[in-house]
Amino acid sequence: MLNLIKRDLILQKKQLLVYLGCIIFFIVMNKHPILIFTVASIFIPFNTRSYDEKAETNVLLNSLPYTRKEIVSSRYIGTIFYMLLAIAVTSAMLIIFQKSFTVEHIIMGNALFLLFAAISFPLFYQFKQNHMSLIVLVSFLILTAFGPGAVQSLATKFSTVTDAIFSLSIPTLYAIATVIILCAYLVSWGVSLFIYQRKAF
Template identity: 55%
Template sequence: MINLIKRDAIIQKNQLLIFIPFILFFVFMDTHPVIIFLVASIFIPFNAFAYDEQAETNILLNSLPYTRKEIIAARYLGALVYMLLSVALTAITLLIFNKPFTMEQIGFGISMFVLFAACSFPLFNILKQGYISLVLLISFLFLVGIVPKWVDKLLPHIPTIINFITNLSNLVLYGSVLLFTLILYIVSWMLSTYLYQRKTF
């Protein structure tokens, strides 16, 4: 399974050369740190999925001595591994260029990635090839561009929820968000496994 996780980096060795310039673009544009950590986390896992979609890699993977459960497990675990590496590299880059960020912003960026991955990974087993990348791009733009604005508009109209949230300690608040996203990620993992085991190639 480790070889399956390493495969994502190997097949993207040329694309990884633009990872730092990709992050630097957002840094120099003074993008919010949460968004920078989010897009950095997405870079490797979703490039791997896009490659698999174009090359029909699933046919090859299923000819190798791996079960379908292991293939899905490698994708979900690999996404977390590359997310952590990307977050660490992004944090170092921000520090080098003296761009301030907080641990809370890292946490929210990670939570947004896990949420987006949990919602989108099963789509690779549902949608037809050729449509997945477009749907994910639209979904990502929706998540980054529209959802925060909706939240900002809705918050003033729900004072009860605001009071409840503000009374929570940071540890409880961030822990609850992390727990929710992890549970959703596990449910997504189980759903993808179920769909993939019944898919024909």
């Protein structure tokens, strides 16, 4: 399984400078650190999905001595590994450019990424469309751009619920959010495995 994770990085080694350039672009444009951490995390996992779709890599992978469970698991475990790598690189770039950020920014940015990955990964396994990666990426950017405003509007309309949530301590809120996101990611993992094991290549 480790070789499958390393494969994704090797395939994209020529594009790593492009990824770094995109991170620097967002930093120079003074985008919010949460957005920068979220976008930085999405590059390698979602570009890998796009590459596999174009090259029909699943046909090759299923001819190799890997079980379908290992193939799907490598995607989900690899995503977490690349997210941690993105945190390190993005943090270093923010420090170099003397931009302030907090641990909360890292947590919130990557929580959004994991939640989005949990929703989108099963779609990649279920639907085989040439433009699926582009659709998912554009949807992600739209949600990132307009999501905070929508959440703020809903929070105003449902102030009672909002007040009850924010009456909890910060550690409790983080713990609840972490459990919800981990559960969503594990459920997504199971759904993707269920779909992939029944696909014909």
